[in-house]
Every structure is written in structure tokens, then in C-alpha cells.
Amino acid sequence: MTLIIVLLAASALFGIGLYGALSQQSFVMLMMGLELMLNGALLAIIGFWSRGLGGMPEGQLLAIIVMAVMAIEMAIGFALVVALYRKRQADVTEAIGTLKR
Amino acid sequence: MTDLAIILLALFGVWTGWRVFRVDSMVRASFALMLSFIATAGIGLLLSAPYIGVATVFMMAVEMLVMAIFMVMFMMNPAGLNPMSMVHQHRLSIGAGVVAFAGLGAAVLLSDLPDSPVAPGTDVVAQLGFELLGPSMLIFETAGVTLLATMLGAVILSSRQGRFGMADHGSRPPGLEPGGAPAGRRPEKGGGHGHGHGGHGGHGDGGHGRASDDHGGEHRGHMSDGDHEGHAGYSPDGAMGAPGPEHGATHRTPAKSEHGGEHRTAHGPGHAPQDQKAADAPQEDAAPNADPHAHHRKGTGHDGDDT
Known part of the structure; x- marks a missing residue:
């Protein structure tokens, strides 16, 4: 029961994060959507480790990897935002439409 | 009881996660995301993962504060004074x-399940520690190296x-189609206009009058590229014990087509920086000879005030 609640909450967080990552125009808000998806993944990992893995330490290790991914995503993401702003004065995704060509 | 707390925390986490994209202020959005992470951390604490929960709180608190700073930097509406909706492909995203x-x-x-x-x-924390520094050490170290690469x-x-200026300085991006107009940023104008100061190159200080013929104020005049180099550096790096440090001041003066060559005039030592600024004046260019490749050296050898 507990695992189902946790996993449903994780699914909801992932869905909200996917909505944000697809819909937001601002780079920073887009990154918040990505963070929210990772939040859902972290919650699901904690739930599975606690209720389905019997306390094997590899599950906690996976959660730590997810947290490292969060830090990497944020650092590189903000560096890319700063670099794009320096080049194009762009802070929304529509401003870099030439990347489509 | 634990289930009830987990349900409440899960609802709170989902609700704050939803509020991230509903509030009008970007800073409030980042704090809503932080609350969502804190709810996740609380569930972790309740699910007997204390290390993960506490680490999540610490990490996310710092991360969201940094994110709030970036919000203020990049957003046109950080305070939430106006209604804000900056979305595209909204229905697709909702779907x-x-x-x-x-x-x-x-x-x-x-x-x-x-x-x-x-x-x-x-003792889950001790188990995690032994796992990190035991069988899974390679994964842990890989994460560390990856974080270093991230930095x-x-x-x-x-x-x-970078060290040598902008990487794309003066470059011309390729065209969108062969032979077409360059993509993206327009290439820079200019480059080759005939006025401009030369660069005072390495003005190494030191030596203090010893070996005076090594003090060559190297004056390169009439470079043909016409760059505007600027004062590259005056570095009193104090090579005190060096036997003959060059007191070199490289003057690059601009392109004139009739002076295509390169005049090197070795002045004496002791160019004070004021002298070097004066040296850019044309009358200091005292050796305009007809041979463009001649090198004049007038090593006067007077001791300057290079202390």
C-alpha cells in the first residue's frame, strides 16, 4: 500500500515535470520541469528501495546517482543558459529557432 | 500512521510541484519546487532512508536558492507583479x-509489486557507506570524475x-545553403582600418641596468594587418636575478600600404610606461626608411628608471 502511494506520487511528479519541460518557453522554467521529473524518479527509487528491495544498499546508491545527475543537469544547464544569453541575448526557446535549420 | 503521513507528504509534494508552473513569480516557482523536494525528502525519512532524505534537503535548498538567483537574472517578471504565462504547445504538453x-x-x-x-x-547509513567505499567504489568515483568534468x-x-580571446572572433559561420548568407550572427565589420595603436607587448621589468644591451625596446612599426592590438601587458614580474632580461616593448603600429615592412628600432633600456605611450606617436617613429626590411638598432644603452 505504501509503495503504491509513493509510486503514484512519483508518477504524478514525473507527469507534471514532463508537462513543464515541454510547455515552458523560458529556459530556466524548462529546467525546473526536468528537475521535477528527476524528483519523481528519486521518489520512486526511495520507495522501491524501502519497500521492495529489503534494504539492499545498492538502492541508496542509485538514489545518490540520481542526485548527482540533478547537480550535473543544473550546472551544465545554467552554463548553457548563460552562454546562450551571451551569444544571442536569448532567454526563451523561441529565440534560438535557427537551431532547427 | 506512517501511511497517513506519507499520503499527506505525497499530496503536498504533487501540489507544490503543480504550483511550480502555476505561480506568476519565477522565484516563487523555485521555492515551490524546493518544497516539493522537501516533501520527497520527508517521505524518504519516513521510509527509513535518513541519509538520502537529509542530503536531498541540503542539496535542494542550495540548488533552489541558486535557481532563484538565476530567475531574478533572466526573467522579465521575477516578482510576480503581473500575470504570467509563457507557454508554447500547451495542449500537447498537457496531453x-x-x-x-x-x-x-x-x-x-x-x-x-x-x-x-x-x-x-x-543500520542503513552504515551499509550505504560501506557500499560506497567498497563494492561500488568505481561507481562512486565515476560520479566524482563526472562532477569534475561538469565543473x-x-x-x-x-x-x-578564453585565453586567446573569443573563439569565434572574426570567424564567419557557414551558410545555410552553399554560397548563401552566413547563418546566425553577422560577421564583424572592419578589420583592416588603418589607424590604431600598437600593443605594448611584454614590458618585463627587472634586471636593473645590468647587461644593458639586452634591453631592446623592440618597435615593430607598420604592421600590415592593421590590428588594434592594445596594450598587451606591463608585467613587473620581477625577474631580479636574471642576467639579461629583455626590456621589450613591442609596438605595433598600423597598416600603411606604402610602409609594408617591419621596422625594428631598438631603443635603449628604461622605457617607462609614459615613454611607451609617447612612442606610439608618429614622430617617435624616427626611422622611416625606404627599405622595408631594414632593421635599425640604435642601442643607446642609457640606464632608465626601470626600478
Whole structure:
């Protein structure tokens, strides 16, 4: 029961994060959507480790990897935002439409 | 009781996660995301993962504060004074989110989930530590190296310029079609205009009058590229014990087509910086000879005030 609640909450967080990552125009808000998806993944990992893995330490290790991914995503993401702003004065995704060509 | 707390925390986490994209202020959005992470951390604490929960709180608190600073930097509406909706492909996004939630929820509800909870009294933090520095050390170290690469990449991406200036300085991006107009930024104008100061190159200080014929104020005049080099550096780096440090001041003066050559005039030592500024004046260019490749050296050898 507990695992189902946790996993449903994780699914909801992932869905909200996917909505944000697809819909937001601002780079920073887009990154918040990505963070929210990772939040859902972290919650699901904690739930599975606690209720389905019997306390094997590899599950906690996976959660730590997810947290490292969060830090990497944020650092590189903000560096890319700063670099794009320096080049194009762009802070929304529509401003870099030439990347489509 | 634990289930009730987990339900409340899960609802709070989902609600604050939803508020991230509903509030009008970017700073409030980042704090809503932080609350969502804190709810996740609380569930972790309740699910006997204290290290993960506390680490999540610490990490996310710092991360969201940094994010709030970036919000203020990049947003046109950081204070939330006006209604804000900056979305595109809204219906597609809503559909994708709903489909993701429905699919994952159906998978959760329809799966045969394992039931093997952590035994009470297990020392999970010690187990994690032994795992990190034991069998999974390679994974842990790989994460560390990856974070190092992230730091380097972030610095490189966000630094204004490299050691030799902008990487694409004067470059021309390729055309969108062969022979077409260049893509993106327009190429820079100019380059080759005939006025401009030369650069005072390495003005190495030191030596203090010894070996005076090594003090060559190297004056390169009439470079043909016409760059505007600027004062490259006056570095009193104090090579005190060096036997003959060059007191070199490289003057690059601009392009004139009739003076295509390169005049090197070795002045004496002791160019004070004022002298070097004066040396850019044309009358200091005292050796305009007809031979463009001649090198005049007038080593006067007077001791300057290079202390």
C-alpha cells in the first residue's frame, strides 16, 4: 500500500515535470520541469528501495546517482543558459529557432 | 500512521510541484519546487532512508536558492507583479503529461509489486557507506570524475572568453545553403582600418641596468594587418636575478600600404610606461626608411628608471 502511494506520487511528479519541460518557453522554467521529473524518479527509487528491495544498499546508491545527475543537469544547464544569453541575448526557446535549420 | 503521513507528504509534494508552473513569480516557482523536494525528502525519512532524505534537503535548498538567483537574472517578471504565462504547445504538453502519469500509474496499479521492506533496526547509513567505499567504489568515483568534468564544462561554457580571446572572433559561420548568407550572427565589420595603436607587448621589468644591451625596446612599426592590438601587458614580474632580461616593448603600429615592412628600432633600456605611450606617436617613429626590411638598432644603452 505504501509503495503504491509513493509510486503514484512519483508518477504524478514525473507527469507534471514532463508537462513543464515541454510547455515552458523560458529556459530556466524548462529546467525546473526536468528537475521535477528527476524528483519523481528519486521518489520512486526511495520507495522501491524501502519497500521492495529489503534494504539492499545498492538502492541508496542509485538514489545518490540520481542526485548527482540533478547537480550535473543544473550546472551544465545554467552554463548553457548563460552562454546562450551571451551569444544571442536569448532567454526563451523561441529565440534560438535557427537551431532547427 | 506512517501511511497517513506519507499520503499527506505525497499530496503536498504533487501540489507544490503543480504550483511550480502555476505561480506568476519565477522565484516563487523555485521555492515551490524546493518544497516539493522537501516533501520527497520527508517521505524518504519516513521510509527509513535518513541519509538520502537529509542530503536531498541540503542539496535542494542550495540548488533552489541558486535557481532563484538565476530567475531574478533572466526573467522579465521575477516578482510576480503581473500575470504570467509563457507557454508554447500547451495542449500537447498537457496531453504528454497526462499520458505519462496515466501510463506510469497504470503500470504501478497493474504490476505485482514486491513486498520486502527494510527490516527494522537496520543500520542503513552504515551499509550505504560501506557500499560506497567498497563494492561500488568505481561507481562512486565515476560520479566524482563526472562532477569534475561538469565543473570544467560549466566554467568553459559560461566564461566570457578564453585565453586567446573569443573563439569565434572574426570567424564567419557557414551558410545555410552553399554560397548563401552566413547563418546566425553577422560577421564583424572592419578589420583592416588603418589607424590604431600598437600593443605594448611584454614590458618585463627587472634586471636593473645590468647587461644593458639586452634591453631592446623592440618597435615593430607598420604592421600590415592593421590590428588594434592594445596594450598587451606591463608585467613587473620581477625577474631580479636574471642576467639579461629583455626590456621589450613591442609596438605595433598600423597598416600603411606604402610602409609594408617591419621596422625594428631598438631603443635603449628604461622605457617607462609614459615613454611607451609617447612612442606610439608618429614622430617617435624616427626611422622611416625606404627599405622595408631594414632593421635599425640604435642601442643607446642609457640606464632608465626601470626600478
